[in-house]
Amino acid sequence: MKVFLSHASSEKKMAKTLRRKLEVAGHEVSTSDSMEQGDDITSAIGKLIERAEAFVIIVSPKGLGNERLMWEWRTVLENSWKEQGRPIFGVLVGNVVPPPFLMGRQLVTISSLDDIDTAAEQLLGRLQGNPIDEMVVEDLKARGREIISHLSSEIQKFEPSPEQLEKQRKRLQEKIHELSAAPASGDLARLNLKLVNVIKTLAEKGLQVDGAIPLMTKSLEIMEQLQNTSPEQRAALRTRIAREMEKAGDFQGALQQACRALQVCEEELDKKGPADTECDDNVPALGSLLERIKETVGEENVRAGCSLVSSLISRAANGKSRGGQQ
Amino acid sequence: MSYKFPHPELPNPDSEKSIFINCPYDSEYEPFFDAIIFSVVASGFIPRSAKESEMIAVSRMERILHALYTSKYSIHDLSRCRYEGNQMLARFNMPLELGLAMSRRYPGNGKILHNWLVLVPNDAPYGKFVSDLSGFDLKQYPGNETELIRALLAWLMVLPGALPRICPSPVIERFLEFKVRKKQLKEEWGDDVPWKSLLEAVKATIPDFA
Numbered sequence: 001m002k003v004f005l006s007h008a009s010s011e012k013k014m015a016k017t018l019r020r021k022l023e024v025a026g027h028e029v030s031t032s033d034s035m036e037q038g039d040d041i042t043s044a045i046g047k048l049i050e051r052a053e054a055f056v057i058i059v060s061p062k063g064l065g066n067e068r069l070m071w072e073w074r075t076v077l078e079n080s081w082k083e084q085g086r087p088i089f090g091v092l093v094g095n096v097v098p099p100p101f102l103m104g105r106q107l108v109t110i111s112s113l114d115d116i117d118t119a120a121e122q123l124l125g126r127l128q129g130n131p132i133d134e135m136v137v138e139d140l141k142a143r144g145r146e147i148i149s150h151l152s153s154e155i156q157k158f159e160p161s162p163e164q165l166e167k168q169r170k171r172l173q174e175k176i177h178e179l180s181a182a183p184a185s186g187d188l189a190r191l192n193l194k195l196v197n198v199i200k201t202l203a204e205k206g207l208q209v210d211g212a213i214p215l216m217t218k219s220l221e222i223m224e225q226l227q228n229t230s231p232e233q234r235a236a237l238r239t240r241i242a243r244e245m246e247k248a249g250d251f252q253g254a255l256q257q258a259c260r261a262l263q264v265c266e267e268e269l270d271k272k273g274p275a276d277t278e279c280d281d282n283v284p285a286l287g288s289l290l291e292r293i294k295e296t297v298g299e300e301n302v303r304a305g306c307s308l309v310s311s312l313i314s315r316a317a318n319g320k321s322r323g324g325q326q
Numbered sequence: 327m328s329y330k331f332p333h334p335e336l337p338n339p340d341s342e343k344s345i346f347i348n349c350p351y352d353s354e355y356e357p358f359f360d361a362i363i364f365s366v367v368a369s370g371f372i373p374r375s376a377k378e379s380e381m382i383a384v385s386r387m388e389r390i391l392h393a394l395y396t397s398k399y400s401i402h403d404l405s406r407c408r409y410e411g412n413q414m415l416a417r418f419n420m421p422l423e424l425g426l427a428m429s430r431r432y433p434g435n436g437k438i439l440h441n442w443l444v445l446v447p448n449d450a451p452y453g454k455f456v457s458d459l460s461g462f463d464l465k466q467y468p469g470n471e472t473e474l475i476r477a478l479l480a481w482l483m484v485l486p487g488a489l490p491r492i493c494p495s496p497v498i499e500r501f502l503e504f505k506v507r508k509k510q511l512k513e514e515w516g517d518d519v520p521w522k523s524l525l526e527a528v529k530a531t532i533p534d535f536a
Binding site for chain 1: 370372378380382383438480485490492509512516518
């Protein structure tokens with residue numbers, strides 16, 4: 001078997017002994033020391049790793065954090081993913097904690113060079129393949145759960161406080177006020193939408209502030225005036241406005257915006273064809289909105305919108321399936 | 327003007343698990359941005375960026391510095407450092423932030439405080455154009471999300487504190503599920519989905535460890 005043996009320069013002696021023992025047992029072993037003088041180091045090691053059928057990684061406290069070694073490990077890992085069935089074995093020196101990618105793999109622990117015979121024997125046995133210890137798998141799951149739980153609590157730290165939101169709301173309002181004196185610009189449209197999200201987040205915290213719908217409408221007006229966004233992007237914004245209007249109980253307004261967004265999607269479908277429009281997500285969202293409000297605004301008013309939704313969805317689906325058959 | 331570090335008003339999660347993301351934020355790059363934050367969370371780390379504090383009234387540069395300086399690692403994608411538009415200018419934000427990360431790496435006391443991954447597409451000789459980085463590994467990827475996830479996981483899995491035994495297939499499978507959730511979030515929030523909601527959506531979709 002072709003084996004690549006990875007080690008830090010501090011473990012050269014140990015690697016040399018281990019290499020000899022594996023070679024005596026009939027394995028062809030290469031290490032980063034196998035390179036010829038003048039080789040491009042990275043590409044030469046890369047080639048050795050690429051042609052290996054198994055990998056043995058010596059991990060010692062001195063080697064942890066060594067960037068050259070970490071690069072070797074990454075290359076080993078990528079190669080083991082490319083071609084399944086190329087096992088990775090770890091030899092841990094002393095009580096070093098294995099790097100995460102080695103956890104749960106076949107590991108041999110040695111405390112000094114005197115243990116190398118035992119380690120080599122164990123390793124040779126494992127090169128034939130042994131099942132993974134179920135206890136180890138359980139330990140790893142527990143470790144995984146611990147990391148995920150830590151991650152969950154750290155994510156909560158990104159939640160802005162109501163005071164921070166209120167401060168940002170005022171700051172954005174001032175900036176918008178300044179920009180409003182100048183001709184309409186993309187910056188003004190973007191700031192309006194940023195302020196909308198601050199207002200929405202405040203609302204999620206139970207602090208109701210009005211103004212989200214007019215700000216979104218203003219942004220849409222600017223975008224239509226400047227034509228600096230695609231019709232689909234503007235239809236998506238119109239869909240957001242419709243949803244906000246629905247939440248605010250303005251169902252007639254929501255219906256109007258939804259129908260206009262649907263018209264834009266229809267126009268884009270006519271112009272570009274189903275594969276090239278970005279309206280796919282908008283149309284079903286608008287369909288659900290119309291379904292929700294149809295009893296409140298009267299089914300008669302919504303019918304045209306609903307039939308447009310069905311026609312657009314089926315046109316998009318037919319167009320795509322025809323495209324797929326070609 | 328005085329600058330407090332870490333900034334008292336900005337989020338300060340575990341810096342040993344924090345990875346600063348330096349990449350374009352436009353719609354063209356969005357699938358790759360999603361792949362980066364998904365891979366980072368799926369490996370047990372916390373993605374950081376100026377976007378994490380958009381709802382806090384602190385200047386953009388301070389927010390960038392805070393997120394970068396409270397992160398042990400960073401990922402930089404230089405793939406968009408090529409000329410754009412009529413003026414044929416390249417974007418300078420990404421190299422600027424890579425420079426900031428490098429200054430963090432060599433604080434002058436002999437200790438390495440920060441480590442990074444530089445991503446470049448494999449269709450251009452970036453090594454030649456950022457020759458100051460020769461000796462550092464520029465990770466090439468062929469411009470698709472799946473290969474980007476593989477490249478990222480290989481880098482992330484050797485970092486201390488990563489989730490054990492992650493392999494690309496289940497992560498790539500779940501990434502598609504995350505993209506559906508992201509679309510729903512965008513319907514609600516537009517292009518500026520709150521950072522916490524975004525990370526919660528990633529966390530809810532990554533492979534299970536139960």
